[in-house]
Ligand SMILES: O=C(O)CCC(=O)C(=O)O
């Protein structure tokens with residue numbers, strides 16, 4: 414723990430400046446490094462982390478939480494049966510909820526813990542009802558032509574009943590097979606028009622690897638991640654839970670999923686936490702356009718039926734559909750007032766209109782609004798320009814990756 418000392422001193426100084434009772438406990442911890450002190454800090458910082466809005470939690474408390482996780486993971490007795498799993502649990506908690514001060518120590522400890530597993534047998538047995546490959550290839554017999562002009566945009570009959578109703582015929586999105594960067598920039602990026610890019614994911618290792626449950630279990634099965642539970646983030650009863658990827662896979666394969674317990678690993682920086690999965694994806698060249706910077710690369714992984722309600726984001730977005738299919742509805746930002754954004758500041762980028770159960774009495778301007786609707790197929794990339802409203806529903810178990818980037822102009826700096 415020698416190299417931790419300067420960082421602990423830095424943390425102590427930050428907390429001392431903040432004042433409060435934690436300082437004394439941390440001094441004790443720094444001096445003793447014993448388990449009781451680590452537990453004390455864990456509990457104190459956990460309480461602070463949950464004491465108010467996330468962005469108001471002082472960063473020193475997040476760092477204190479990371480440190481406690483790091484120390485506690487080190488305290489797991491070697492004789493413990495699932496010592497690696499328990500260590501990883503603490504380390505992942507530190508990575509997910511903690512600050513950045515001890516991040517590299519946490520990551521190093523993850524590698525060390527995993528290295529020590531080499532000789533141990535494979536993780537957990539599959540749930541009895543789980544199929545090995547839970548993404549069976551679509552059968553032609555189940556498919557209907559979705560659009561006369563575009564036979565590839567098919568819809569699976571069994572899912573038709575679950576799609577959001579439309580009162581007007583929505584328009585199609587434009588589709589391009591492997592457009593050059595120049596074409597993409599001129600026709601879509603520049604004018605701010607969405608497009609489905611096909612054929613651009615052939616070199617993604619993820620395309621074959623992520624269909625295999627055993628692969629995901631092997632790489633990430635015992636890693637803890639934050640999972641959303643419920644219909645969607647605006648619905649009553651929605652919550653977040655920490656669980657391992659193994660547990661998430663069991664739930665995705667379970668026949669008992671309904672809107673109250675549907676899990677969704679949504680908008681999560683999985684590839685920072687698990688760099689091995691990062692090797693399976695390829696950052697699209699498009700994300701360099703505009704000379705700006707990558708804002709975030711997020712995973713979206715869940716069973717059929719996950720919904721992301723109608724909302725807009727401030728960044729350029731390439732949503733890459735790695736496994737499965739998703740139904741997408743898009744509306745231009747020029748229709749924002751007809752989409753009735755929530756008045757509350759925190760929700761102002763979400764529409765009050767529930768696309769699955771639209772209330773035309775309450776939101777009359779929405780009734781005849783024309784958007785785009787289509788199926789995002791496996792291997793497709795959807796470009797969503799900044800501020801375009803989007804609603805997304807998975808039609809099968811699905812794994813997508815979003816790339817958000819900003820251009821080097823004041824309009825998108827946040
Ligand atoms: O795939 C989803 O469920 C939503 C994706 C999304 O909202 C985004 O990439 O910004």
Ligand SMILES: [Fe+2]
Pocket residue numbers: 724725726803
């Ligand atoms: Fe979004």
